Amino acid sequence: TLAWNGEEAGRIEGRVIAGRMSAGQRLSMPAPVGVVAALTAWNFPAVLATRKLGAALASGCTAVLKAAEATPATAAEVVRALTDAGVPRGVVSLVFGDPAAVSEQLIGAPEVRAVTFTGSTAVGRIVAGHAAKGPKRTVLELGGHAPVIVDADGDVGLAISATLPAKFGSAGQSCVAPTRYYVHESRFDDFAARFIEAVRALRTGAFTEDGVNVGPVIDDGRVAALERLTADAVARGARLCCGGRRVERPGSFFAPTVLADVPEDSDILREEPFGPVAVINRFSDLDEAITQANRTDYAFAAYVFTDSLNTRQRVIEELEASNVGINQMAPSLPDAPLGGMRASGVGYEGGRDGIAAFQHLRLISETAA
Known part of the structure; x- marks a missing residue:
């Protein structure tokens, strides 16, 4: 830089x-x-x-x-x-x-x-x-609250392998970390099963320890916020697939968490979690996915996985995000301008x-x- x-x-x-x-x-x-x-x-x-x-x-x-x-x-x-x-x-x-x-x-x-x-x-x-x-x-x-759209023709394996490190590598403490996954209903079960399996395989701890994938969050206040957001989603009808709790060890650690079928009125779909929590929801058509992706006040990063040129063009035009990755992440590098939209x-x-x-x-x- x-x-x-x-x-x-x-x-x-x-x-x-x-x-x-x-x-x-x-x-x-x-x-x-x-x-x-x-x-x-x-x-x-x-x-x-x-x-x-x-x-x-x-x-x-x-x-x-x-x-x-x-x-x-x-x-x-x-x-x-x-x-x-x-x-x-x-x-x-x-x-x-x-x-x-x-x-x-x-x-x-x-x-x-x-x-x-x-x-x-x-x-x-x-x-x-x-x-x-x-x-x-x-x-x-x-801040940001990045959506991930996995369309019917998207590569499920690529979507998981590309976004998982970005979601959990910094314990989710990044304004461009993917959080809200919108997966086409025809691919939802396959994506959810493979994604949850990958998250369960992650190891939380200090990076001075061998085999650790997910480190601590910044402090106990962030742990409390993640506990609150998870509990609110579950109380409104979301499925807790894994994690959802503080890791009992010295330091501020929160277990890698996946919530599925999260209702639209849940706090976590509006408030940036800034932690190792991912939401997986399903959609039936692209209009619905774009509407859900644009629902928050944030408009920074967004990610789309598709083989369709038509879908690519639509999300470029209609997604309200300033940093869009298509079939890849969207890194911030010194030679290209980047700035958030709206909030x-x-x-x-x-x-x-x-x-x-x-x-x-x-x-x-x-x-x-």
């Missing part, structure tokens, strides 16, 4: 626009906005810090990184690496402290001209409110657009004297 942004910094360019007067011309010239406040979450501490700092530095801005208190060492090493690489003193700063107090002070500082934040939608709205008082340019990467975010990270987020375009109009 840092390498790509460093290379792209040398390719930033303006453009010449024809003038309206004889012998005149206009120049559109990008210029850095100033100090960028970068606020990152704990779930991918190196990726999030380098993505924000890389784009800010490539744009010509200085940056203050307010990193997550849960993962301080990673942020410190990222800043140390930049310093060791020759970034001048004061160009990148690192702060920690009470999240609410430090963020409000940082965003409100008159020297700060842009804010970039990754975290929950609830906190993102607070950040946006602070930035609006400036107003200050804002990039928000927020999932504002603005873009990655690619040239991610750098442009921290630049003004100055219009220079000139003619001969």
